[in-house]
Amino acid sequence: MRLSNLADYAVVTMTAAARHCGGGRTSAAELAAETGLPVPTVQKVVSKLTAAGLLRSTRGAGGGLQLARPAAAINVADIVEAVEGPIAITSCITSSDCAVEQTCAVKPHWPLINTALRGALADITLPQLARQVAQEHEPA
DSSP states (O other), X not given: OOOOHHHHHHHHHXXXXXXXXXXXXXXXXHHHHHHTOOHHHHHHHHHHHHHXXXXXXXXXXXXXXXXXXXXXXXXXXXXXXXXXXXOOSSXXXXXXXXXTGGGOXXXXXXXXXXXXXXXXXXXXXXXXXXXXXXXXXXXX
């Protein structure tokens, strides 16, 4: 299983945004500079994260981007789902678009596996990611 580049960029962008979570606001351009991602890519990711209710965008003087809820209430599953939609390890989790669905002995087990995968991603919070990134970038 591999996340799309956009999901990866969303996690990177949210981790950078979390470093501004003391009530401070930031911009897509600042997040792009901090992460090394292209501004148009960050703008696209920010749009999806805002639509999903993970970021709040305020216009005008003193405006900018900020987390829409406390960082501890945001996890990797939330971020991935904001960009990718519901986490589904196989297509039969969300649809019945499978040629062997009638004879598949594994299909009853995919929801259990999918729930475990989503749970593992949900167990990783935004503050945990931000701390890990900060520790990796501390001078030795």
